[in-house]
Each structure stands twice: as C-alpha cells, then as structure tokens.
Amino acid sequence: MSAAPPPPPAPIRWTRASDGSQRARMPVPVDHRDPDGPSIDLALVRHPAGEPGARQGVLVVTPDDPGSSGIALAGELRQALPPSVTAAFDLVGFDHRFSGESAPLQWGLDQREIFWVFHQSETFAAEARFQAELAAKAAEHSLDVLPHITTRDIARDLDAVRRGLGEERVCLLGHNYGSYVAAVYCRMFGEHADRVILDSVLSPDWVWRGLFGNFARTCEDTLRRWCEETARRAGPLGDSPQRVRDAFDEVLSKAGAGGIMLPGVPVPLDEQFLRVLAMMLLSSRRSHPALADVIRSAGTGAPLEAATQQLIGSMFARPREASTAAAQMAVLCGDAPWPRELEEYETASRAASGFMDRALLGVKAGAFWPVRPLEPPTEFGPLTSGRALLVQAERDMFTSDVGARQLRGLLGERARLVMVRDLVEHRVFPFAGDARVDAVAEEFLLTGRLPDADLVLDPDRAPER
Amino acid sequence: MSQDPALARYHRQRVDWSHPDPGLGGARRAVLRVPLDHRRPGERDIEIGVARHEARGRRQGVLLVGPGDDLGNSGLNLLRALLGSLPGELVEAFDIVGFDHRFMGASTPVLAGLDPDERFWVFHHPESFDAELRYQATVAAKCSARPLDLLAHANSRNICRDMDVIRAVLGADRIHYLGYSYGTYLGAVYGEMFGPRLDRAVLDAICSPDWVWRGLFTDFPPNGERALNRWCRWAGTRHATYQLGPTGPDVRAAYDSVVAAVDRGEQVTLMGFPLDRTLARLIPVGMLNSEKAYPVLADIVRHLLTGGDLEPDSLDFLTRMFGEPKEESGTVAQLAILAGDAAWPRSPALYERDMLAAAEKYPWTGAALSGIKAPAFWPVAPAEPATPLGTGAGGGDYLLVAADEDMSTPWAAARRMHEVLGERSAFVTVADTAHHRVFPFYGNAGLDALVTDFLLTGATPGPDHVCPNPDRLLEPAADGRE
Numbered sequence: 042m043s044a045a046p047p048p049p050p051a052p053i054r055w056t057r058a059s060d061g062s063q064r065a066r067m068p069v070p071v072d073h074r075d076p077d078g079p080s081i082d083l084a085l086v087r088h089p090a091g092e093p094g095a096r097q098g099v100l101v102v103t104p105d106d107p108g109s110s111g112i113a114l115a116g117e118l119r120q121a122l123p124p125s126v127t128a129a130f131d132l133v134g135f136d137h138r139f140s141g142e143s144a145p146l147q148w149g150l151d152q153r154e155i156f157w158v159f160h161q162s163e164t165f166a167a168e169a170r171f172q173a174e175l176a177a178k179a180a181e182h183s184l185d186v187l188p189h190i191t192t193r194d195i196a197r198d199l200d201a202v203r204r205g206l207g208e209e210r211v212c213l214l215g216h217n218y219g220s221y222v223a224a225v226y227c228r229m230f231g232e233h234a235d236r237v238i239l240d241s242v243l244s245p246d247w248v249w250r251g252l253f254g255n256f257a258r259t260c261e262d263t264l265r266r267w268c269e270e271t272a273r274r275a276g277p278l279g280d281s282p283q284r285v286r287d288a289f290d291e292v293l294s295k296a297g298a299g300g301i302m303l304p305g306v307p308v309p310l311d312e313q314f315l316r317v318l319a320m321m322l323l324s325s326r327r328s329h330p331a332l333a334d335v336i337r338s339a340g341t342g343a344p345l346e347a348a349t350q351q352l353i354g355s356m357f358a359r360p361r362e363a364s365t366a367a368a369q370m371a372v373l374c375g376d377a378p379w380p381r382e383l384e385e386y387e388t389a390s391r392a393a394s395g396f397m398d399r400a401l402l403g404v405k406a407g408a409f410w411p412v413r414p415l416e417p418p419t420e421f422g423p424l425t426s427g428r429a430l431l432v433q434a435e436r437d438m439f440t441s442d443v444g445a446r447q448l449r450g451l452l453g454e455r456a457r458l459v460m461v462r463d464l465v466e467h468r469v470f471p472f473a474g475d476a477r478v479d480a481v482a483e484e485f486l487l488t489g490r491l492p493d494a495d496l497v498l499d500p501d502r503a504p505e506r
Numbered sequence: 507m508s509q510d511p512a513l514a515r516y517h518r519q520r521v522d523w524s525h526p527d528p529g530l531g532g533a534r535r536a537v538l539r540v541p542l543d544h545r546r547p548g549e550r551d552i553e554i555g556v557a558r559h560e561a562r563g564r565r566q567g568v569l570l571v572g573p574g575d576d577l578g579n580s581g582l583n584l585l586r587a588l589l590g591s592l593p594g595e596l597v598e599a600f601d602i603v604g605f606d607h608r609f610m611g612a613s614t615p616v617l618a619g620l621d622p623d624e625r626f627w628v629f630h631h632p633e634s635f636d637a638e639l640r641y642q643a644t645v646a647a648k649c650s651a652r653p654l655d656l657l658a659h660a661n662s663r664n665i666c667r668d669m670d671v672i673r674a675v676l677g678a679d680r681i682h683y684l685g686y687s688y689g690t691y692l693g694a695v696y697g698e699m700f701g702p703r704l705d706r707a708v709l710d711a712i713c714s715p716d717w718v719w720r721g722l723f724t725d726f727p728p729n730g731e732r733a734l735n736r737w738c739r740w741a742g743t744r745h746a747t748y749q750l751g752p753t754g755p756d757v758r759a760a761y762d763s764v765v766a767a768v769d770r771g772e773q774v775t776l777m778g779f780p781l782d783r784t785l786a787r788l789i790p791v792g793m794l795n796s797e798k799a800y801p802v803l804a805d806i807v808r809h810l811l812t813g814g815d816l817e818p819d820s821l822d823f824l825t826r827m828f829g830e831p832k833e834e835s836g837t838v839a840q841l842a843i844l845a846g847d848a849a850w851p852r853s854p855a856l857y858e859r860d861m862l863a864a865a866e867k868y869p870w871t872g873a874a875l876s877g878i879k880a881p882a883f884w885p886v887a888p889a890e891p892a893t894p895l896g897t898g899a900g901g902g903d904y905l906l907v908a909a910d911e912d913m914s915t916p917w918a919a920a921r922r923m924h925e926v927l928g929e930r931s932a933f934v935t936v937a938d939t940a941h942h943r944v945f946p947f948y949g950n951a952g953l954d955a956l957v958t959d960f961l962l963t964g965a966t967p968g969p970d971h972v973c974p975n976p977d978r979l980l981e982p983a984a985d986g987r988e
Contacts, residue, residue, distance in 0.1 A: 166636035170854045173639070173883075177852035184849060184887050381647035381885060383640055409643070411852060413654065413885050 053205040055087060062116070063087040067205050069138065071189050073197045083198055084142035085135045086112045088119045091128040098235070100130035100212045100486065101199065103137075103219035103226075105468070108368035110141040111219075118214070121471045123483045130212065130486070135202060137195045137222075139186065140368035148178040150363040157370060158253075159317045161400040165387050169404050175370065176409035183371070187412045190371035192248075193419060196226040203233055210235040210427075212486060216468045217241045217440060218372075220431075221248075224448060225419045227427060234427035236489055238482055240470050242431050244444035245451070248418045249373040250380070253401045254389075259441045261395030263323045263465060264289070266436070267332065277337045285333075289319070292339045293396070303335065304344040306353075313400070315339075320397060321356060324438045326465040328352060370406055377418045379407030423453025430457055430485045432478060434464035449495065457491040461498045475501060512547040516540060517674035523558065530582065531589030533559040533604070537612070538675055542659050544667045552656070554668050555612020556605040557582055558676070559589055563598030567705070568678040569961065570669065572689025573607040579836055580611040584686070591946045593958045600682065600961070605672060607665045607692075609656060609842065615835030616653045616842075623784075624648065625837045628723075629791065631783040631874045635858045639878050646845075646883035649838045658886045660842035663893060666696040673703055682961055683707040683902070686943045687915055691718075693904070694923065695893045697930075701901025706964055708957055710907040711943045714919035715895045715926045719844040720851070723875040724860070725919065727868035733794040733913035733940060734758070734870055740797070740980045741804045748804040749812070757807075761790075762869075764810050774810060777824055787871055792827060794913050795942040797979040799823065845884035848892045852882050896926035904931035905960045907953065911940035932966035938978035950975060 055063035066082040090096040102118055104111035115134025119127060136143040153160060157175055162168035179187060199222070203211050212235045215223035220239035227234045247255055268282040268289070278288045293312055295301050300309030310318070322332035334349040345353075380386070386404035393399040429452055433445035442460065449458040459481055466473045470482040477498055484490055516539065523534040538554045541547040571588060573581030585604025589597070596602070606613040623630075627645045632638035650657060669692070673681050682705050685693035690709035697704045717725065738761070739754035750757040768774050768786040775781065776789070789806070793799035805820040816824075851857070857878035864872030904927050908920035917935065924933045934956065941948040945957045952973045959965050 166640065169639060169643075170636070173643075173852070173854050177854070177856075177882075180849065180852045180887075188887070378885070381643070381650065381883070383643055383647075409852070409883060410885065411849075412887050413658075 051205070052207060053085065053202075058086075060116075061088075062119075063089065067202065069198045069201050071186055073189075073194060081138060081144035083135050083138065083202065084112060085133060085202065086115050088115065088127065088132040090131050091124070095128050096131070097129040097487070098131070098210070098212060099203075099206055099208050100126070100132050100214055101202065102132065102134045103195075103199070103213060103215040103222040104135070104140070105216040105219045106369065107137075107218050107372035108140045108365040108370075109218075110365075111135045111137060112141060114216075114219075118471075123471065123479060126483060126486050133202070133206070133211075135198070137368070138198055139183075139190050139371060140365060145362075145364035146183055146367035146371065147364060148182045148367045150175070150178065150366055154178075155361050155363055155366040156313075156317065157366065157406060158373075159313065159320075159397075159400045161313060161403060165383075165390060165403070169383060169408075172404050172406045173409040175406040176374070176411055179367070179370065179374075179406070180411035183367075184411060187371060187375060187410075188415050190368065191376050191414065191416075192222055192225050192372060193229065193376075193416060195222055195372075196229050199226050200230045200233065203230075209233065212236040212238075214238045215240065218243065220440075220448075221245070224421065224429075224452075227424060227429065227452075228419050228421060231424060231426050236486055237427055237429040238432060238470065238485070239429055239445075239448070240432040241437055241440045241468050242433055242445035242448050243440055244447045245419065245421050246447065247444065248377045250377075250405070250407065252373075253405070255441055255443070256439065257393075257395055257398045257401040259438045260320055260323065260397040260401075263436065263438045264319070264396055266465070267323055267329055270329065271333050274333075276333060277341075278333055288340055289336055289396075292336050295339070301339045302342075303339055304342070310339075316396060316400065318353070318356075320438075322352075324465070324467055329465070374405070374407035374410045375412065375414060378413050379405065379410060381408055383408065421448065421451040423451070424455040426455075428455050428485075428489060428491055430459065430482060430491060432459050432469045432482060434461050434466040434469050434473065436463060436465040437467050438465060439467045458495040459492065459498065460496070461500060463500045477501070510547075513541075513671070516547065516671050519675060521675055527557070530557050530586050531559060533557040533585060533589065533602070535582075535612075538671060540608075540668045540671045542656065544664055552608060552614040553612075554605055554608065554614075554672065555582060556603060556672055557585055559585070559597070559602040561597075561599055561601050565601065566599040566962070567601070567680070567682060568673070568676050569596065569600035569602050569682045569684055570672065571602065571604040572683060572685030572692045573605055573665070574686070574688050580833065581605045581607060581689075582612060584689075587947075588684075593946060593954055595958055596961060601676070603672065603676065605668075607839065607843075608668060609660055609839035610835040611833060614656065615833075616649075616656055616838045617834050618649045618651065618653075618838050620645065620648055620834055620837060623782075625832060625834065626784050626788060627837075627841070627880050629784055629788045629871065629874050631787055631871075632861065632877050633783065635854075635861060635877065638861075639854055642878050642880045643883045646841070646880040646885070649841050649880070650885050654886065657838070657842040657846075658889065659846075660839060661846040661889060662692055662695050662843060663699065663847075663890060665692055665843075666699050669696055670700050670703060673700075679703070680705040684961075685709050687711045688713065690915070690923070691715075693902075694895050694927065697902035697904070697927075698893050698895055698897065698900040701899060704902030706905070706961055707902050708905045708907065708945065708961060709920075709923070710945050711912060711915040712906055712908055712920035712923045713915055714922040716922055717919070718848045718892045719881070720879070722844075723879060724864070725916070726875045726914070727864050727870070727872040729913050729916045730791070730794075730871045730875075731868050733911070734761070734790065736911060736940065736980075736983075737790075737794055737800055737803060739983065740800055741807075743980065744801075744804060748808045750804060750807060760811060761807050764807060765870075776806065776810065777816075777821070777828065779828065784874070787874065789827075791871075791913075793823075794940060796948070797940055800979060841880050841884075845881035846886075846888055849888055850879070850881040850884070854878060854882075857882065895923075896928055900927075900930070902930065903964060903966075905957065905966060906931050906933045907936065907945055907957065908934070909936045909939045909941050909944050909948075911938070912942050913940055914942050932960075932968065933970050934967065935970075935972045936975060937972055938975040938980075938982060949977075 068080040111134040213223040221243040268285040297312035322328040331349040390403040539551040738757035793803040861877030864876030
C-alpha cells in the first residue's frame with residue numbers, strides 16, 4: 042500500500058439506542074486503493090465503558106463468521122464478558138463490509154442456497170450446477186464489488202474505525218473467523234494493535250478450501266468420540282461404539298431413503314438436514330446428549346426429551362439471512378483462489394469416508410468464482426508490537442487445535458496459547474464458562490500481562506446436562 | 507495521446523527490422539514492446555510481433571492489417587496471404603503492416619496444455635448439458651491456470667492500444683486500416699479510441715457491434731442453418747454428380763443422416779480421422795464460408811455416405827485443414843478476449859434453457875453455440891467496459907464490405923455496424939456469394955477496384971452500393987435470401 046498515512050477520517054457521530062448502546066454509520070471506500078471512489082457505510086455499535094473512571098480504552102470485537110453480525114456479537118459479549126472488562130473498555134462491534142447493516146448483499150438466495158457450505162446433491166454434476174449457479178448470482182448482482190469483499194479489506198475498515206474513534210491503539214477480541222480478521226489486522230496495522238485475544242483460532246493455511254477439508258476431518262473425529270462416550274453411558278443406542286455408530290448411520294440412511302419424522306418437528310427431515318443437525322449438536326459437549334436423544338427418537342419414533350426439543354428449537358429460532366450467506370460466500374470464495382479443475386473436487390468427494398466429507402470436500406462456488414483476489418492472502422510472521430493471547434479448546438470441532446498451534450508458532454514470542462485439553466467446545470472465552478481461562482484472559486485484557494509460557498489446562502469437570 | 511510521457515518511451519522505442527522474410531512475402535519482421543497494462547506503462551512489458559512490407563513505389567502511407575481473419579488467428583499469416591493477393595497499386599503505395607495480437611503467435615504467446623479436443627471449444631457439440639458444463643469449465647480452468655497475470659489484460663481495447671503503439675513506432679501520424687472478421691471489430695474500436703489517428707478503414711466480413719461476445723455465438727445457429735441449406739440447394743442441382751438427392755431438403759436429409767450416425771456412436775471416419783459429434787459439424791463450417799468449397803463438401807458427404815473415393819481437390823482441402831491445426835496460443839487468447847471484453851452470463855440454468863431451445867430450432871449448431879461456453883467460467887471480470895461505438899468522438903472513414911450470403915459474419919451484422927458508424931461509413935454489398943472475406947480473396951473485380959480506389963483516394967461509390975457477382979454459383983432462391 043502507499044506509504045502516506047491515510048487522512049484522518051471525520052470523527053464518528055454516535056446516536057443513542059434504546060438499549061443504552063450507541064450506534065453509528067461511517068463511510069469506508071469500497072476500494073481502499075481509491076479512497077475518493079465509491080463508498081459504503083459501515084454500521085457500528087459501541088457499549089461505552091461501564092465505569093468512566095476505570096476506562097482503559099477500546100475493545101473491538103471482530104465478527105465471528107464471515108457474514109455474521111459483529112453488532113449482535115458485541116451485544117452478546119456485553120452480557121457475557123467479566124464485569125471488570127466491560128467496566129474498563131468501550132466495547133465496539135461492527136457488521137463487516139457487505140454484511141448485516143453494512144451494505145448487505147441481496148442475491149436472492151433461496152433456503153437451499155443459504156446452506157451452500159453443507160449442500161450436497163445426488164450426483165457430482167448436479168452439485169457442480171448448484172454451486173455454479175451461486176457464483177452466477179454473485180456475478181449478476183455484485184461483480185463490481187466482489188474483489189473488495191476480503192478479509193484484508195475488512196481489516197482496512199477496522200483500521201478506519203480505529204482512526205474514526207480517535208484511538209492510537211485498540212484491543213481486539215476475535216472468535217473463529219474473527220480470530221483471523223484480528224490476526225490479519227495485527228499483520229497489516231500491527232503498531233495500532235494493543236492486547237489481542239484470538240479464540241478458536243483459524244490457521245492461515247486454511248484460507249479457505251483448507252478450512253472445509255479440516256472441518257470434515259474434525260467432524261468425523263468428533264463423531265467417533267461421541268460414539269465412544271455414548272457407548273460408555275450404555276444408553277438405548279447400545280454399549281459399544283460400533284453399535285452407536287450403526288444406530289447413527291441407520292438413521293442417516295433412513296433419512297436419505299425418504300426422510301424421517303422427528304416428534305414435534307412438522308416436516309420430515311432429509312439426510313442433508315440431519316447431517317447438519319448432527320454436526321451442530323456434536324460441536325459442543327453440552328449438546329452431545331441431545332444428539333443421542335435425536336438418534337434414539339428418530340430410530341424408534343419415541344418422543345424427544347423436552348430439553349432436546351427446546352435446544353433444537355432455539356438453534357433454528359433465528360432463520361439465517363440470505364445476505365449473511367452471501368457475504369460468507371463472498372469472503373470464503375474471494376480471499377484466495379479455489380482450484381478450478383472440477384476433477385480435483387470429484388476425486389476428493391469420491392474418496393469421502395467421514396459423515397460430512399461429501400458435503401465439505403465436494404465442489405463449491407469458489408471453483409466458479411467470477412473474480413480473483415486482487416492481492417495474495419496475508420503471510421504471517423512474529424508480532425513486532427502488541428501482544429496476543431490465543432485461546433483454544435483442544436477438541437474444538439469447527440477450528441481444530443492445529444490452527445491455534447500453527448498461528449502461535451508464527452506469531453512468536455509476543456503471543457501465548459492457552460489450550461484446554463480434551464475439551465469439545467467452540468468459542469471458549471467467555472462463552473464456555475471456564476473460570477481458569479476467563480481469569481487469564483481477563484488479566485491480559487486489564488493489565489497486558491501474558492502467562493510466562495503457553496498453558497495446557499486439564500478439562501475442568503464442568504457439569505454435564 | 508502521444509503526449510503522454512509514460513507512453514513516449516514505447517512510441518520512441520528502437521526497432522530492429524529483420525531482413526526481408528521470403529516466407530512472409532518479403533516483409534521484414536520486428537518485435538515491439540508494449541505495456542501489459544496500458545494504465546500502468548513501465549511496470550511490465552509484453553512483446554508484439556509485427557511485420558512490414560515496404561511500399562514498392564511512391565509511398566503514400568501505412569496500411570495496417572488487423573490481426574486474424576477470425577479471432578485468435580495469426581495476423582502475420584494473414585499478412586502473408588494478403589501480400590500474395592492484394593492489387594499491385596496498393597503494394598506500390600503502402601507500407602503494409604501486420605501483427606499478431608497480444609498473447610498469441612509472435613506476441614508473448616500463452617500456452618495452456620489443451621487437449622486437441624479442447625481446442626474446438628467454440629463448436630464443441632454437447633453430449634448432455636452436464637457433460638458440456640464440465641468440458642467448458644475445464645477449458646476455462648486450463649486456459650486460466652497459470653498465466654492469468656497476462657490474460658487479465660486480454661481485451662480488444664488493449665489490442666487497439668497496442669495498435670497505436672505500432673502506429674507511433676512506424677512514425678505515422680495517421681494510418682489506413684484493413685480488417686476482416688474479428689479485425690473489423692478492432693477497426694471500429696480503434697476509430698473510436700484513436701479517431702484522429704485513423705484515416706481510411708476497410709472492414710470486410712463484419713462483426714455486429716451488438717455481439718460482444720455471446721451474441722457472436724447465439725447469432726450463428728440461424729445463419730448456419732441458412733448457409734447449410736444454401737449448400738444443400740446447390741448440391742441438389744448437382745445430383746447427377748454427387749447423388750445426394752435432387753432437392754435441397756433431400757441433400758439436407760443425406761447430411762443429417764451422417765451426423766445422426768456419428769451422434770449414435772457409429773464409427774464414421776474421414777481420411778482415417780474418426781468423426782465425433784463436434785467434427786461432424788465443424789468440417790462443413792469451414793467449407794460453407796465460400797462457394798469455392800461447395801464441391802469439396804458435397805464430395806465429402808458423398809464419400810461418407812457411399813464410401814466412394816475422395817476427389818483430389820477434397821484430399822487437398824482436408825490435408826490442409828487437418829495439417830494446420832490452429833495454434834494453441836490463438837485458442838487461449840481468443841477465449842481470454844471473448845471473456846475479457848464484456849462479462850458473460852454465468853448461470854447454468856440460463857444456458858441450459860437457451861441450449862434446449864436452440865437445439866430444437868437450429869439442429870445443426872444450436873446446441874453447441876447457444877449452450878454453455880468457457881467464458882461463463884472465466885475467473886476475472888473484464889478490466890473495463892466494452893467500447894461504445896459510433897459516439898461521435900470517433901474518427902476515420904470506413905468502407906464496409908459484406909457478402910450477402912456470408913455465414914460467419916452475416917450481412918445483417920454488417921448493416922448493424924453501418925447503422926452504428928453512420929455517415930462515417932459507406933456500405934458495399936457483394937451479391938450472390940457466401941464468401942467470407944471478399945476483398946481481394948474472392949476475386950470480384952468490381953469490388954477489388956472499388957476498394958483499391960477507396961484506399962488510394964478516399965473515393966466511395968456512394969453510401970450503399972451493390973457489386974454484382976459474375977461468377978455466382980447458383981441463382982438466388984425464389985423467395986429471396988435463403
């Protein structure tokens with residue numbers, strides 16, 4: 042980029058929202074190389090520090106999934122973070138460019154298309170068409186802006202927000218994809234990053250087809266462990282891991298053959314939906330019993346337990362927005378080029394063995410993406426300013442521990458990793474309620490102190506439902 | 507334009523001209539450097555291979571020959587062909603200059619390792635929509651796999667900017683221009699972008715300004731049917747010789763039976779080449795571009811139906827056709843330009859609808875040309891919008907030449923160009939011929955004299971002139987145009 046510092050943006054004008062937070066919109070250029078060109082408005086939220094006397098600065102929350110609302114996440118964190126943190130920091134969130142309230146993409150995606158990540162068709166050819174159609178919608182509606190919907194541009198926006206806030210340095214908290222946004226920010230604008238927490242960490246090597254492959258593997262690993270754990274309980278699915286797995290597979294094939302009815306769910310569930318439901322229930326140890334209940338109920342027709350029904354209900358309470366899926370696709374397909382030879386995907390899906398492999402390793406819209414990245418993805422090296430705390434559950438299904446270990450190695454001596462051994466959880470601080478992790482993170486945010494060395498914590502025996 | 511200091515070093519570059527190349531009609535070759543990205547001159551250069559045949563007599567100026575006959579074909583090969591055919595007065599009066607356009611032939615060629623079958627992607631005949639999607643996506647993937655840094659800068663506007671560097675290097679304030687087929691589009695775009703630099707331009711076998719570029723494909727099937735049926739009508743009049751049937755519809759049925767056999771998977775070979783569904787349709791395409799090849803096509807169809815020996819003329823024709831496969835870089839650059847001038851639709855559903863409708867209506871080539879094509883999978887968006895033509899900002903005096911039965915660049919397309927260029931253009935129809943590229947290759951003396959006169963003096967025969975065809979092979983159809 043050009044050596045000249047960008048001009049100071051106009052200060053952000055906040056308006057008060059009914060819930061006590063402050064909202065604002067600030068313009069950012071669509072193409073940061075052309076600051077005077079077309080712009081869009083970023084939507085921001087600020088939850089001011091609870092104790093003005095104790096205010097230390099700004100903690101910016103990065104969106105935890107491409108397309109997901111950072112404004113909603115900031116609200117969630119406002120409730121979940123330790124009070125000492127919300128007292129000391131203005132908590133700032135934003136919907137990243139072309140998502141949420143920030144110039145969202147309207148591509149007219151239908152329900153099946155919204156779940157493009159997990160979509161699979163009967164045949165490879167049919168799936169190729171399905172995914173090509175998605176790329177066609179992206180091109181039809183957004184060809185001009187697609188090259189500018191990348192993580193690096195989101196990081197540039199973040200820096201514009203920092204300047205708009207009038208802050209020399211900001212602290213960052215990023216979960217999942219947000220960890221990658223924050224890490225990229227550190228790499229691009231390191232001198233302006235202060236204390237940075239990266240939780241449920243993505244490997245820079247996964248950008249982004251690799252993410253799908255890695256995820257497929259950890260889904261299968263997690264399912265295997267769930268079978269073992271369910272067998273140990275010797276419940277209705279059986280007392281050997283193989284019996285449990287057979288029960289699981291049988292329900293899947295029944296769903297594939299004609300759909301299965303879950304008591305309380307008005308429509309028959311198809312195989313694809315059931316896989317996604319299983320995947321979601323597997324992702325936290327807290328919902329593992331619910332998966333066993335679903336398989337039992339689907340196998341026998343007996344009613345679901347009330348708690349399971351409630352959990353599933355809450356998972357689907359908020360329908361996924363089409364614009365969220367569009368922004369997700371734009372980033373995942375746009376940060377780095379995908380292979381374009383279809384044979385590669387066909388080979389991968391033919392070799393599929395894990396229960397999510399065919400959906401995740403098959404062809405995706407990226408293979409047909411109508412633009413290519415304007416710049417290579419970010420290369421990582423040791424931090425030269427600021428400090429980073431990486432937080433990771435070892436059995437995190439969405440972001441396997443490999444990512445955190447890798448990035449920790451790359452970031453060097455100004456970073457530390459706190460790993461909770463054997464824990465199946467995604468988004469640890471503060472959502473998993475692990476007091477030891479929370480204490481390390483809280484101290485880091487408030488004082489800047491990192492543990493002397495990387496920590497591996499034994500799983501606390503958190504109460505299981 | 508030439509005042510741009512960043513471009514000045516390209517305009518003033520030193521050029522080493524070779525000795526006259528007998529293989530190029532005595533023209534001298536040279537390699538020029540032009541910016542890969544004309545918006546960023548000086549960053550990275552590419553080479554443009556040019557050749558100049560110096561005026562034999564009193565030099566009147568430069569006649570630049572647009573590259574190719576069809577897109578992706580070598581401009582230097584065209585120059586060689588022209589130097590053997592142009593009227594002597596023009597060779598006397600003009601430095602005649604040809605070039606290969608960027609990324610093909612002598613101009614930073616790009617190769618992609620295409621299979622032989624993948625070089626025919628334009629006319630590739632679908633076995634099914636899904637199989638065709640796969641095939642066309644693969645062609646696009648291969649062509650864009652490695653050299654995308656280069657190919658992202660393949661478009662007609664950049665070729666015209668290269669042409670202006672050639673002009674400046676030749677020391678010409680203004681140039682005359684002669685372009686065929688895709689070269690006609692370049693002639694129109696050049697006049698729009700560099701109007702004051704363009705003097706007289708002859709465009710022959712003219713692309714419609716509306717085509718850029720899917721329209722080129724979707725316009726073909728109806729014109730193809732018309733051209734094929736015209737040949738059928740002619741072959742019917744030669745029933746005694748070819749035994750394909752006494753009427754046009756009989757001959758069409760005979761040809762269709764060959765195609766149907768190939769489509770059923772029967773072994774049909776031509777000079778040892780097994781015909782597939784694409785080749786069975788593509789071979790006639792080349793022959794329908796001129797009545798001169800009508801007998802060859804009739805002989806081939808007779809041969810395929812009866813097994814009788816091929817005539818020596820047919821053997822010659824096929825040997826040339828099979829013997830000179832299109833250079834791979836031409837295919838790659840062609841795709842990059844077709845995709846780079848304007849964005850294509852990308853929806854498979856849209857192409858499938860169009861394919862099915864066109865297959866029904868135009869059974870010969872409808873499915874191939876209206877179906878999904880490699881540009882639908884091109885991985886970069888066009889770098890700039892296509893050029894609006896006829897804006898009033900353009901310059902140059904155009905003589906537009908169209909054969910009334912041309913298949914590939916039909917007469918109606920040429921009329922659209924005439925409408926768009928307006929008063930800057932005069933229009934000449936050559937009657938009763940399907941010959942693609944009439945001047946000077948067909949040998950219509952009236953036309954040749956008229957074009958020569960235009961290039962030498964600027965004189966035109968009026969805005970709308972018809973050259974009769976004394977050599978016409980068949981009477982016009984009773985109901986007018988076929």
